[in-house]
Amino acid sequence: MRDKIEKYISDTMKSYGVSGSAIKNELANACCDEYNMQVEKGVAPYEAYEAAVANVEEIVKGMVKPGNRYAFSFGMGVLA
Numbered sequence: 001m002r003d004k005i006e007k008y009i010s011d012t013m014k015s016y017g018v019s020g021s022a023i024k025n026e027l028a029n030a031c032c033d034e035y036n037m038q039v040e041k042g043v044a045p046y047e048a049y050e051a052a053v054a055n056v057e058e059i060v061k062g063m064v065k066p067g068n069r070y071a072f073s074f075g076m077g078v079l080a
Contacts, residue, residue: 001049005031008053009060018063027056 006028013024031052038048068074 001035001045002028002032004049005035005053009056012056012060016060016064018060023063027059031056 006024009024009027009031013019035048035052038051039045043051
């Protein structure tokens with residue numbers, strides 16, 4: 001299951017343009033811990049997986065650095 005969780009995290013990070021193996025490993029460890037806790041409570045594996053990765057997208061969204069909205073205009077001004 002760890003491989004499936006890591007793949008989901010990698011795909012989510014790639015889609016938002018976030019990189020970093022330390023962040024990926026930390027998220028994977030936290031999600032695996034959550035998955036194991038859910039399974040120990042008697043939750044079905046699919047539901048436990050959904051609960052484990054529920055907050056990954058919000059966490060990754062928070063890591064996105066906003067770009068400079070004037071970069072293109074600045075570049076064109078310098079070019080001119």
